[in-house]
Amino acid sequence: MVKARTSAAALVSAGHVRINGVRETSPGHGVKIGDVLTIALDRNVRVLRVTGFAERRGDATSVRGLYDDVEAGGRS
Template structure:
């Protein structure tokens, strides 16, 4: 497999709890692929793509490393991505801009 839908990958990588949550996150414009905002849950990601995901309490920057056929354990999910930056809270990000 050389590509996968963004909503499915976010769910398999355990960034969100459900695939519906992943689709809603993308549709709301809270996900960027290689710096470009995406709003279509069907958009595909490929190995090497860098995702910026704005969650409720943190911004995560992840590099897509692999794909999964199904959602597995947390250990299985760890091999799907590489964290490029530590998670930061929105308050900390706002504080750095000042």
């Protein structure tokens, strides 16, 4: 959703991320497979379900299979 970990941490710290409907403000909070993340980005809101984790950090195309876009009704 964002390009850098620092940007992701800033979103969480600012209260723009919910995990299973609960606002999270700690960037170190863990997520599990099946968790639903609601992320407010600019004027958009993304709702994603975690379906897996990567062994290593990768580019945007390598992580697309690790979440479902809940609002689109399927894979992103």
